[in-house]
Amino acid sequence: MTRQRTLIAVAAFALCMLVPLFVHQDYQLNVLFRLFLFAALSLAWNLVGGYAGQLSLGQAAFFGCGAYGLVLFNEKLGVPIPIAFALGVVIAVGAAFLIGRVAFRLRGPYFALSTIAFAEVLRISAKNLTSITGGDVGVQAPALFGSDPSRWFYWSAVLLTAAAFAITVWIARSRFGYWLQAIREDEDTALACGIDAAGTKLRALMISAALSAIGGGLYASLFYFIVPDQVLGLDISNQIAIAGMLGGAGTLTGPIVGAVLLESANELFKNLFHEAHLLIYGVLIVLVVLFLPEGIVGTLGRLWRRRTQRA
């Protein structure tokens, strides 16, 4: 990144951190929290789904590990909140290691399907292990912030997004990022370049899982009560992946753009059309896949390069 772009990124971050000075209503802050939370989750997805080109449709597995890790270690075992939070992240990374070891043996749609399967196994297990998770009745989550929680949750989500963005920038410019892209473009060529494709993909998934689990912990605490369908459901996985694809998989800012658009649209349509927002959501996905396969940022970037090349 050039110095100019770094300045823009820092300025944008500062502006986002200042928002609570002007927005005071809890509801509005919570909507903005969701916006940034999904931006961070999509950035995390983008490392695997975008840069490495491995379509993960089971990110809820890691999100849910973070949520249930915090809740269960704290509520059931009495582990202090910060340690319980960290343990949730560790468990998500462990889950990523196990899932990746198995799923990365498969290529293309088979990989995507297996990620769905793993997330579903966790969700159904959580629904049925009622003595531990409370099943569909749910379990109460600890409060991370004592006073003025809506502001602190908002700030946490902005920080998480900034961290995920910084990690993406760092990876995109490093050898590791080039390795991921080589694997996406042609795995045989990557192998011929001496790249341990399986190990590289696994590392990306573990980083992605850690970021997702932090998001899961924040989400659980904000909503105060979690049930399996909510934090381990396909809805979460799909929203994360769709935001990334809408904005542009494998681009730096695409997932942020996608998450902001998708979550804003969700919020607007939810009030306007009630349940029909899911329909609009579906139509949107079809349109993006058909007409914007590179996503918004990817397409704009290509048009921009073409213009500058001609000039």
Next chain:
Amino acid sequence: MTALLEVEHVSKRFGGLRAVNDVSFALTEGEVLFIVGPNGAGKTTLFNLITGFLPPDEGTIRFAGKSLAGSPPHVAARLGIGRTFQIVKPLRNLTVLENVMLGAFLRTRHTHEAATRAREVLAFLQMEAVADLPAHGLPLATLKRLEIARALATRPKLILLDEVVAGLPTSEALALAALLLRLPEWGVSAVAGVEHVMQVVMKVAQRVVVLDRGALIAEGIPSDVVRRPAVIEAYLGAKYKQVTG
């Protein structure tokens, strides 16, 4: 003269087809060996066995004294075996420079060092003009050179060239052949090629190995091997034996 690559009694079957059947040969340092043979003779399969893309059913493959059999492709690359693909496999959405940098990243973790190395290799292969273009949409001749550039950037001791001049116009093929003769300048101590274009083979190869239906049927210096009846029969069929002999 020590053997850099030793292939001993290697076989590979695909169902009922013996793609490679009990093949043995060795490659010494400083040598340029070409593997020739009709389509389907098992040449590419042999390369895939050496580079770990396929495990052999039988036999051993040693590189610089180390056994390779069963080790994955990235290990072979790390040990110093570079390869090109017959059906070119560029990283389509990356630039030519980035494609070659990915080869260079095998020996350095620093992006600027990889870029420097990649530019040197591209200069050698006379590809500087296309360095910043995306790899998709480039003509085949350029993509064939890109395969060599990427392999060369990994600093291989042995480079396996799978039909790098096939499909190119003769002038282009001979120009590339001239560059292949200069590979030792880049620390490449042995070259093994698969090639159909005999003009190039005769010019570049010090020794040839002839495969037919998976088996090694002749081995020796190029001008000698092409006169042998078994080789002529494999290429042209038995009835041409007397005419050319």
